[in-house]
Amino acid sequence: MxxxxxxxxxxxxxxxxxxxxxxxxxxxxxxxxxxxxxxxxxxxxxxxxxxxxxxxxxxxxxxxxxxxxxxxxxxxxxxxxxxxxxxxxxxxxxxxxxxxxxxxxxxxxxxxxxxxxxxxxxxxxxxxxxxxxxxxxxxxxxxxxxxxxxxxxxxxxxxxxxxxxxxxxxxxxxxxxxxxxxxxxxxxxxxxxxxxxxxxxxxxxxxxxxxxxxxxxxxxxxxxxxxxxxxxxxxxxxxxxxxxxxxxxxxxxxxKMEAAVVSGIAFSRDEAKITVVAVPDKPGIAFSILGPIADANIDVDMIVQNQSVAGTTDFSFTVNRGEFKKALDVLNGKVVQAIGAREVVSDDKVCKVSIVGIGMRSHAGIASLMFRTLSEEGINIQMISTSEIKTSVVIEDKYMELAVRALHKAFGLDQGAAQ
Amino acid sequence: MxxxxxxxxxxxxxxxxxxxxxxxxxxxxxxxxxxxxxxxxxxxxxxxxxxxxxxxxxxxxxxxxxxxxxxxxxxxxxxxxxxxxxxxxxxxxxxxxxxxxxxxxxxxxxxxxxxxxxxxxxxxxxxxxxxxxxxxxxxxxxxxxxxxxxxxxxxxxxxxxxxxxxxxxxxxxxxxxxxxxxxxxxxxxxxxxxxxxxxxxxxxxxxxxxxxxxxxxxxxxxxxxxxxxxxxxxxxxxxxxxxxxxxxxxxxxxxKMEAAVVSGIAFSRDEAKITVVAVPDKPGIAFSILGPIADANIDVDMIVQNQSVAGTTDFSFTVNRGEFKKALDVLNGKVVQAIGAREVVSDDKVCKVSIVGIGMRSHAGIASLMFRTLSEEGINIQMISTSEIKTSVVIEDKYMELAVRALHKAFGLDQGAAQ
Missing domain, CATH: 3.40.1160.10 (Acetylglutamate kinase-like)
Known part of the structure; x- marks a missing residue:
C-alpha cells in the first residue's frame, strides 16, 4: 500500500x-x-x-x-x-x-x-x-x-x-x-x-x-x-x-537505464534573433541592452556575446517571436544610441534546435558531431549556446525539421537503432 | 452619507x-x-x-x-x-x-x-x-x-x-x-x-x-x-x-402610507387538492396522514379539517402539483388503510387565490366581501383557509384569472380607483 x-x-x-x-x-x-x-x-x-x-x-x-x-x-x-x-x-x-x-x-x-x-x-x-x-x-x-x-x-x-x-x-x-x-x-x-x-x-x-x-x-x-x-x-x-x-x-x-549520450532533440520555431552590432566593449553593456528589454517584460532566451575585436563586440540574443517587434522598438528607441552601437540587425525567420543529454558531460565530441551533421545537410549555424547537458543552435527556420531528423538519426535515437 | x-x-x-x-x-x-x-x-x-x-x-x-x-x-x-x-x-x-x-x-x-x-x-x-x-x-x-x-x-x-x-x-x-x-x-x-x-x-x-x-x-x-x-x-x-x-x-x-384594507391579491396555479374522506376522528390522525407525506419530502400548503360528524371527519390539504402523484402514492400505499379512512378523493385542476392585507385585522366583513364577489362570478369555493392578514380559497383553476380580476376590483385596488 x-x-x-x-x-x-x-x-x-x-x-x-x-x-x-x-x-x-x-x-x-x-x-x-x-x-x-x-x-x-x-x-x-x-x-x-x-x-x-x-x-x-x-x-x-x-x-x-x-x-x-x-x-x-x-x-x-x-x-x-x-x-x-x-x-x-x-x-x-x-x-x-x-x-x-x-x-x-x-x-x-x-x-x-x-x-x-x-x-x-x-x-x-x-x-x-x-x-x-x-x-x-x-x-x-x-x-x-x-x-x-x-x-x-x-x-x-x-x-x-x-x-x-x-x-x-x-x-x-x-x-x-x-x-x-x-x-x-x-x-x-x-x-x-x-x-x-x-x-x-x-x-x-x-x-x-x-x-x-x-x-x-x-x-x-x-x-x-x-x-x-x-x-x-x-x-x-x-x-x-x-x-x-x-x-x-x-x-x-x-x-538511468538508457546509455545514450544524447537523450533527446528539442526544438522551438517560436524564435527571433536580434544582434546589436559594434557595441563598444566596456563594463555594463549587457545590462544597458537587456535591462530595458526586461523592463518591457520581454523574456530573453539565448544570449551570445563574442570576444571583442578592435574594441567593439556584437551582442546577440533571442526572444519569443511574438515579442520581436516590441523588443526592436525598445532597442531602436533609445538604447542603441545611448550605448553607441552601430546598428541592430534582426531576423524572425529562425528556429532553435538543441541536443540534450546527461551523457554529454562525460563524452567529448558531442557538439562536433552535431555541427558535422548539420553541415552535411548544408545547414548554416547562426548562433551557438552550450550548457553542461545541452547544446543549442539557431538556424534558418525552414531547415528545422530536416535538422531535427538528421540529429535524431546521428545520435542513434531512432526506433530500432542500437543504443 | x-x-x-x-x-x-x-x-x-x-x-x-x-x-x-x-x-x-x-x-x-x-x-x-x-x-x-x-x-x-x-x-x-x-x-x-x-x-x-x-x-x-x-x-x-x-x-x-x-x-x-x-x-x-x-x-x-x-x-x-x-x-x-x-x-x-x-x-x-x-x-x-x-x-x-x-x-x-x-x-x-x-x-x-x-x-x-x-x-x-x-x-x-x-x-x-x-x-x-x-x-x-x-x-x-x-x-x-x-x-x-x-x-x-x-x-x-x-x-x-x-x-x-x-x-x-x-x-x-x-x-x-x-x-x-x-x-x-x-x-x-x-x-x-x-x-x-x-x-x-x-x-x-x-x-x-x-x-x-x-x-x-x-x-x-x-x-x-x-x-x-x-x-x-x-x-x-x-x-x-x-x-x-x-x-x-x-x-x-x-x-404605512396606503389605507387600503387589502393590499394585494396573490394566486398560485401550481396546486393540487387531496381529501381523505371519512377519517375516524381521534387524536393523532393529522399526524398519521401528514407524517408520511413529510417523510416523503412533500411540502404541504393549506390544511383544512372540519368539525366531525358522526365520529368521522374529512381531512383536506394541498400540495404542489408536481408532487401530487407522489403524495397520492404515499396515501394509497398504506396510510388510508392504517387509519381506517374510507377513501381518498383528489383534484389537480385547482388553484389558490388569496387576499392579503394588514388592514383586515381591524375590519370586519372582508372575507364575506371576498366570498360574495366570487359567488357573483359563479365561482364555487372548494376550500377556505384564513390567517390574521390573509384569506385563501381553493377554486377550479379555469376561474383563476376571473377571480383575481374580480377581487382586485372589488377591493378597490385597480389603478385610478379611490383608496
Missing amino acids: ALIVHKYGGTSMGSVERIKNVARRVAKWHAAGHQIVVVPSAMSGETNRLIGLAKEIQEQPDPRELDMIASTGEQVSVGLLAMALKAQGVDARSYAGWQVPVRTDSAYTKARISSIDDARIRADLDAGRVVIVTGFQGVDDAGNITTLGRGGSDTSAVAVAAALQAAECLIYTDVDGVYTTDPRVVPEARRLNVVSFEEMLEMASLGSKVLQIRSVEFAGKYRVPTRVLSSLTDPMISLDEEMKSGTLITFEEDE | ALIVHKYGGTSMGSVERIKNVARRVAKWHAAGHQIVVVPSAMSGETNRLIGLAKEIQEQPDPRELDMIASTGEQVSVGLLAMALKAQGVDARSYAGWQVPVRTDSAYTKARISSIDDARIRADLDAGRVVIVTGFQGVDDAGNITTLGRGGSDTSAVAVAAALQAAECLIYTDVDGVYTTDPRVVPEARRLNVVSFEEMLEMASLGSKVLQIRSVEFAGKYRVPTRVLSSLTDPMISLDEEMKSGTLITFEEDE
Missing part, C-alpha cells in the same frame, strides 16, 4: 464521460489498497472562457479579481470528480486550495507555493477516502485566492506529493510519456522509459511541452518520483501495465 | 454589457458619497448549467460536492463586477462567502446563515472601496462551502445589510416593485410604494415571487429596511428618483 498522487489535465477532464473514466481509473487504484490524492485541472476550455469574460470587462484584468474568477474552473472539476467517484461507490471528498490550505505568496496570476498543510488530507485518507484537491491555486496569508499561472496544476500535484511524501506522482496527460523528439516531426522518435531530472528541465524549457517547467523544478527540489503517462489508455488495465508505461523522471543518475 | 447594500439578480448580471451597467449604477451611488456593498447573483443560466453538469455525473448529486460546484457561479460574478468597477475608476474588492466569512450551519444546499463577520468589509469601506460579496453561499465551522438554496442571494444581501446595520438594502430585480397583483393577469394592477413586512411574507409565500421568503423573514427579524426596485432603469437616473421607485418593505405599521 502506498500513497500516490494522480494529476489529470484539462483534456482528461474535458467531458462528463471523460470525468467518469478518470473516476474509473482512480477507483481501480483505490481498490488495490493505495491511498490516492487526485489533482485535476479545469475542464478543457473553461479557463480560457473565464479569462475571455474577464477581458471583455477589463482589458487588463485586475490580477486579484482574475484569480478569483479563474480559480473556479478547478473548483468545479474537483466537485464533479468527487461525485463521479461516489457514483461508483468510492468515498471521496474535494477541497479547494484555500481549504487544504495550499499557502502561496501574493503574486496574483503567478503565485508560488510556500507550504501545504497535510492534516486535513491525511485525516480523509486515513478514513479511507479519495481526496481531490484543486490544481492551479492556493491562498495567501491574507486569505486572498491566488493562482499559479497557466499549467500550474502540474506544480500543484507535485507540491502535494512532496508535502505528503507520496511514493509517486503520476501525471496523466494526452501523451504517453517523454519522447526523444516530437514524433510529429520524426516518426522514428522513441518514448524514454526514464529521463533524468536535469534532462527533463532542458526538455521542458525547450518546447517539449509535456510538463510545466516549474513542476519539474519542484519535483527536483523535493525529489518526488514523477511519472508522465497517458490518460487515454483503457482505465481498467492492470496497475503493473500502468507503472511500466509512461516516462519516469528520476533523480539518481545511476538509475 | 449612508451605508447601502445593493443586490442584483442573475438577469441583471446576465451579460458583460449588463454587468457594466450594474457597475455604472454602483459607481453613481459611490460617487454620491455612500458606502456601498454589492451582493450579485450568478450570471443567469450559470447555476442551472452547473447543476446540470452535476446531475449528468451523479443522478442525486452529493450535497457537499454540489455546493462546491454551484457556489462558483457567484464567485465569477463578484470578480467580474469588481473588474467592471475598476475599469470605471472605482476601487473595488470582491469576497467569496468564506472570505468574509459568512458563517452557516452545515445543511448543504439549504444552509442557514448563523453570523457574518463585518471586519474585513468595514476595513475596505473605510478605505473608500466598494465591497462585493458573493450571494447564495457561506462556510460552515469545518471550513466546507455551503449554499443557501435557490434564490439565496436575496437572503445573503439582507443578512449582510443586517450585519453592517445598513441604512437600506436595495434589491434590484427585473420587476420595479411589488404589485397589488400580477399585472399580466390584471392590467390595472398598481405598484405599492410601501408594503408591510407581514404582507410581504404572505405575498412571497403565495406566489408573488419578487423576493425569496427567507430574505423577508431575515429583513423582519433584524428590521432591515428593504426596497425592491428595477435594475432596468437608466443607471444614471438621480438617486432621488431611484429611492422614490420600487416598493419599500416596512416594519412600522403607522408608516
